Amino acid sequence: MAGPDDVCQVVCIHEDQVLKLRQHFIEAKLVQGVTDIFKALGDPTRARIVYALTQAEELCVCDLSALLGMSISAVSHQLRLLRNLRLVKYRKAGKVVYYSLDDDHVVDLFRQGLEHARHAQETSYKSENSGVPVRPGDNNRED
Amino acid sequence: MAGPDDVCQVVCIHEDQVLKLRQHFIEAKLVQGVTDIFKALGDPTRARIVYALTQAEELCVCDLSALLGMSISAVSHQLRLLRNLRLVKYRKAGKVVYYSLDDDHVVDLFRQGLEHARHAQETSYKSENSGVPVRPGDNNRED
DNA sequence: TAAACAATTGAATAATTGTTCAAGTATCCT
DNA sequence: AGGATACTTGAACAATTATTCAATTGTTTA
Numbered sequence: 001m002a003g004p005d006d007v008c009q010v011v012c013i014h015e016d017q018v019l020k021l022r023q024h025f026i027e028a029k030l031v032q033g034v035t036d037i038f039k040a041l042g043d044p045t046r047a048r049i050v051y052a053l054t055q056a057e058e059l060c061v062c063d064l065s066a067l068l069g070m071s072i073s074a075v076s077h078q079l080r081l082l083r084n085l086r087l088v089k090y091r092k093a094g095k096v097v098y099y100s101l102d103d104d105h106v107v108d109l110f111r112q113g114l115e116h117a118r119h120a121q122e123t124s125y126k127s128e129n130s131g132v133p134v135r136p137g138d139n140n141r142e143d
Numbered sequence: 144m145a146g147p148d149d150v151c152q153v154v155c156i157h158e159d160q161v162l163k164l165r166q167h168f169i170e171a172k173l174v175q176g177v178t179d180i181f182k183a184l185g186d187p188t189r190a191r192i193v194y195a196l197t198q199a200e201e202l203c204v205c206d207l208s209a210l211l212g213m214s215i216s217a218v219s220h221q222l223r224l225l226r227n228l229r230l231v232k233y234r235k236a237g238k239v240v241y242y243s244l245d246d247d248h249v250v251d252l253f254r255q256g257l258e259h260a261r262h263a264q265e266t267s268y269k270s271e272n273s274g275v276p277v278r279p280g281d282n283n284r285e286d
Numbered sequence: 287t288a289a290a291c292a293a294t295t296g297a298a299t300a301a302t303t304g305t306t307c308a309a310g311t312a313t314c315c316t
Numbered sequence: 317a318g319g320a321t322a323c324t325t326g327a328a329c330a331a332t333t334a335t336t337c338a339a340t341t342g343t344t345t346a
Contacts, residue, residue, distance in 0.1 A: 012209035013239065013322090017199060021210055026194050031187055033260030034253075039185030043334080047178045051169050056160060061293060066155035067164055074335055076294060086263055095292045095343045096156065105259050110177070112255060116248050117176030120229055156292090186304075204323060217305055219324060238313045238322045 040085050041110060045070065046078050049099075051114075053088065054107050058100040183228050184253060188213065189221050192242075196231065197250050201243040 012018050041047055048068055052059060061079065065072045079099055082088045089102040101107055155161050184190055191211055195202060204222065208215045222242055225231040232245040244250055 012206045013203055014206050018206050018210050021198055030260055031190055033264055034256045035185050035187050035190050037256055037259055038181045042178050042182030042185040044174055044178050055164055063155045063157050063161050067161050109255050112252050113177045113180055116180055117173055121176055
């Protein structure tokens with residue numbers, strides 16, 4: 001599928017604008033790249049790993065496991081994903097493997113995400129009630 | 144099922160560092176906030192919506208549907224998610240609903256993600272093995 | 287040599303999530 | 317009023333994904 005010819009047989013309202021947008025639209029490969037990065041940081045476990053690595057320059061798998069309260073295996077699996085995306089790098093010292101952030105780019109990106117989260121939290125004008133437990137995968141929605 | 148009570152009975156190597164990290168560790172609520180944002184941008188459909196809205200100041204659901212080549216329903220569902228996270232806002236004009244980015248924050252964050260993706264794409268490994276980490280069973284991701 | 291340790295890996299399971307489908311608002315236009 | 321348009325919503329299904337478990341690699345120590 002995905003025939004670039006007739007992607008849009010839907011009748012849209014502002015056809016001129018849509019056509020204009022379509023011209024300098026983002027390349028599929030680049031979309032993949034961005035989403036991969038954001039998806040990687042969009043998991044609680046991986047976000048906590050990255051955050052921990054912004055605080056300590058390097059940590060071994062065992063430490064991360066203890067810090068996050070998760071199994072070595074689970075942490076290792078997520079570290080592999082971060083590794084494949086070049087978000088973290090590692091250094092082997094005997095049988096211990098030390099992980100660290102691959103790039104300051106990552107740090108900046110995560111910091112900015114944190115800022116936005118803080119900002120969004122403060123300007124949460126819909127419900128000021130604190131103490132409401134927020135659970136993973138549950139995006140509280142309003143009507 | 145992870146028991147939240149005794150999270151860490153694992154013996155870790157650098158206990159002092161882990162304990163130190165644990166003190167000023169990120170609050171659970173904030174982790175939730177960051178991951179929500181990153182997760183939102185970590186989906187191809189939503190990423191393309193956000194990107195489109197960085198190019199055109201506002202677009203209606205119909206236009207987005209045509210542009211992305213997806214059903215109105217699918218787009219609307221994703222817009223709701225972005226709306227709940229305050230990443231986009233909307234304006235109703237008759238029966239048409241115009242969506243736009245809620246904040247310049249979002250634009251910056253997405254731009255930075257794009258930059259990183261571009262950078263990662265360029266430095267895609269071309270076998271320059273000096274001290275380059277070895278990938279055991281490297282899984283190549285390509286659509 | 288064997289045992290202990292740190293970490294990786296693959297397969298299976300459990301949980302989450304994106305899209306479709308059908309039905310439902312709300313608004314505009316004869 | 318009735319019908320058409322623009323969009324929303326809930327439920328169900330399909331696809332993806334995170335974690336667990338068991339087995340394995342590689343390194344150090346007894």
